[in-house]
Amino acid sequence: MNTFLSAKNLKFSYINNMEEPPVKTEVLHGISLDIKKGEFVAVLGHNGSGKSTLAKCFNAINTADEGEVFSCGYDASKEENLLPIRQRVGMVFQNPDNQIVATIVEEDVAFALENMGVEPEEIRRRVDEALKTVDMYEYREHAPHKLSGGQKQRVAIAGIIAMKPECVLLDEPTAMLDPKGRAEVMKTVKMLNEEMGVTIVLITHYMDEAAQAERIVVVDSGNIVMDDVPKKIFSQVEKMKSLGLDVPQVTELIWGLRQEGYDLPEDIITEDECFEALLGLLKPDVKE
Amino acid sequence: MLKDITIGQFFPGHSIIHRLDPRVKLILTIAFIVMLFMAGSFYGLAVGMAFVLLSFALSGIPFRMMLKSLRPIMPILIFTAVLNIFFIKTGDVWFHWRFITITQNGVVSAVFIIIRIVGLIVGSSLLTYTTSPIQLTDAIERLFAPIKPLRRPVHDLAMMMTIALRFIPTLIEETDKIMAAQKARGADMESGNLVKKARALVPIFVPLIVSSFKRAMELALAMECRCYHGGEGRTRMKQMKTSLRDYASLALTAVFIAGVVFADKLGPKVF
Numbered sequence: 001m002n003t004f005l006s007a008k009n010l011k012f013s014y015i016n017n018m019e020e021p022p023v024k025t026e027v028l029h030g031i032s033l034d035i036k037k038g039e040f041v042a043v044l045g046h047n048g049s050g051k052s053t054l055a056k057c058f059n060a061i062n063t064a065d066e067g068e069v070f071s072c073g074y075d076a077s078k079e080e081n082l083l084p085i086r087q088r089v090g091m092v093f094q095n096p097d098n099q100i101v102a103t104i105v106e107e108d109v110a111f112a113l114e115n116m117g118v119e120p121e122e123i124r125r126r127v128d129e130a131l132k133t134v135d136m137y138e139y140r141e142h143a144p145h146k147l148s149g150g151q152k153q154r155v156a157i158a159g160i161i162a163m164k165p166e167c168v169l170l171d172e173p174t175a176m177l178d179p180k181g182r183a184e185v186m187k188t189v190k191m192l193n194e195e196m197g198v199t200i201v202l203i204t205h206y207m208d209e210a211a212q213a214e215r216i217v218v219v220d221s222g223n224i225v226m227d228d229v230p231k232k233i234f235s236q237v238e239k240m241k242s243l244g245l246d247v248p249q250v251t252e253l254i255w256g257l258r259q260e261g262y263d264l265p266e267d268i269i270t271e272d273e274c275f276e277a278l279l280g281l282l283k284p285d286v287k288e
Numbered sequence: 289m290l291k292d293i294t295i296g297q298f299f300p301g302h303s304i305i306h307r308l309d310p311r312v313k314l315i316l317t318i319a320f321i322v323m324l325f326m327a328g329s330f331y332g333l334a335v336g337m338a339f340v341l342l343s344f345a346l347s348g349i350p351f352r353m354m355l356k357s358l359r360p361i362m363p364i365l366i367f368t369a370v371l372n373i374f375f376i377k378t379g380d381v382w383f384h385w386r387f388i389t390i391t392q393n394g395v396v397s398a399v400f401i402i403i404r405i406v407g408l409i410v411g412s413s414l415l416t417y418t419t420s421p422i423q424l425t426d427a428i429e430r431l432f433a434p435i436k437p438l439r440r441p442v443h444d445l446a447m448m449m450t451i452a453l454r455f456i457p458t459l460i461e462e463t464d465k466i467m468a469a470q471k472a473r474g475a476d477m478e479s480g481n482l483v484k485k486a487r488a489l490v491p492i493f494v495p496l497i498v499s500s501f502k503r504a505m506e507l508a509l510a511m512e513c514r515c516y517h518g519g520e521g522r523t524r525m526k527q528m529k530t531s532l533r534d535y536a537s538l539a540l541t542a543v544f545i546a547g548v549v550f551a552d553k554l555g556p557k558v559f
């Protein structure tokens with residue numbers, strides 16, 4: 001099967017039991033989404049649009065009220081599929097401090113494997129491999145609380161990839177990091193996707209990170225409103241703004257210049273492309 | 289100030305003490321505590337202290353860490369010393385002034401008990417200094433594993449302890465941050481009487497508790513995502529193997545216990 005994560009007409013509500021009678025709030029209103037194996041998908045949407053809720057449906061933390069969700073061919077609504085799904089679909093959260101369980105880096109990376117009942121020698125091997133993959137091997141005996149934010153987040157990623165998942169869902173993994181930490185994490189994520197063929201779903205508020213994906217899905221109040229390649233998404237600057245979202249800075253710059261009547265391509269999303277385009281405008285003779 | 293707390297801190301290393309089987313280490317620590325309580329004379333106590341100092345030296349942990357572990361119990365030490373000195377009224381009187389009487393027995397037992405408490409603290413800190421919390425809780429879990437009805441509660445307890453220890457530094461850091469934030473808003477935490485100072489802690493603990501709950505929820509979620517489903521069917525990366533050095537250290541400890549008993553026969557009894 002080629003589709004790897006699939007949701008059909010997925011509806012999900014949170015129930016607030018604190019109120020009497022309990023209040024039900026529907027957060028996802030019938031989402032249909034197919035993600036193929038090996039894809040790198042970015043999910044955008046303003047705060048509270050339901051991105052995290054959607055991601056949690058894919059690894060069986062949330063179960064759909066209506067519609068169906070399949071992860072790696074397993075029906076996410078079935079209790080017995082819980083562990084197989086979570087082994088295959090890993091999830092990394094925003095705050096690295098709240099997802100590290102152990103006091104030693106390598107023991108933390110081993111946590112998932114220990115839960116899965118993997119043999120000790122195999123755990124050792126996979127832990128070392130995962131730590132080398134995220135370039136944290138020399139820190140294996142350190143205490144996590146003494147690492148930088150970017151390093152902690154890489155340890156958290158190592159803890160997930162040690163399970164050898166086929167897909168990793170990352171929920172704003174860089175939101176609490178400085179630019180250096182962000183770059184480290186993004187490099188790791190891209191490497192997982194390109195070299196190891198892991199399917200990536202990246203939820204983010206950083207447009208330059210989303211621009212690195214193959215495909216962008218935009219969620220707005222529980223519905224998917226856009227789903228296309230980054231160039232197509234970001235060239236619709238007005239629509240993005242109306243959804244409360246940004247576009248990469250360079251796209252915005254070019255868009256502004258186009259509004260002023262300059263002849264520039266509209267699908268510019270990286271700094272290099274922008275540089276080329278502006279150079280072409282400023283020194284037309286150099287281009288030829 | 290909060291940074292001084294060293295409870296549950298672990299110093300990774302490769303010394304012989306670090307490499308002992310954690311179960312054996314746990315048993316040795318208990319044996320050492322028994323040793324201290326068996327000692328009834330200063331000779332016996334000296335043998336016990338020699339044991340813990342030797343272990344400390346072998347562990348390669350800097351000696352100042354030993355002093356650091358004692359700092360938080362200073363008040364207890366002073367309190368016990370005062371109680372013993374002023375309330376034991378038997379033996380030769382060394383000092384007498386109005387209602388204060390200091391006797392030889394009082395001073396001797398104060399010194400004795402202080403040494404004993406110091407030994408206890410140093411010995412148990414050595415255990416946590418040289419054993420990672422996970423190994424320690426693992427050891428407890430495995431020591432109880434043969435008793436089937438206890439297996440589940442012990443696993444749960446061990447997991448809770450691991451997490452608690454893991455979050456000590458995180459929460460300390462957070463407390464520091466909240467304190468700074470409240471001070472920046474003009475909170476006064478240093479002046480006033482005890483009641484006032486206790487009141488000043490409320491705006492620190494409330495946000496701390498709220499954020500701890502939030503952390504707990506997120507951690508639970510992250511653990512679930514990593515296939516955590518209780519202790520059933522769990523394996524461990526670090527196997528516990530008892531090797532020659534574990535048996536040797538057990539034998540050595542037995543020798544020291546015998547030493548304590550023997551030394552006690554030589555010296556005058558304090559207790």
Ligand SMILES: Nc1ncnc2c1ncn2[C@@H]1O[C@H](COP(=O)(O)OP(=O)(O)OP(=O)(O)O)[C@@H](O)[C@H]1O
Pocket residue numbers: 014015027045046047048049050051052053054
């Ligand atoms: N555990 C919960 N209980 C009740 N309501 C919730 C819960 N989690 C989220 N919600 C609500 O569901 C809606 C969607 O939340 P969700 O966390 O999925 O948004 P998000 O797109 O991830 O936002 P953000 O960008 O802030 O992470 C929000 O209105 C939120 O208030």
Ligand SMILES: [Mg+2]
Pocket residue numbers: 051052053171
């Ligand atoms: Mg979210």
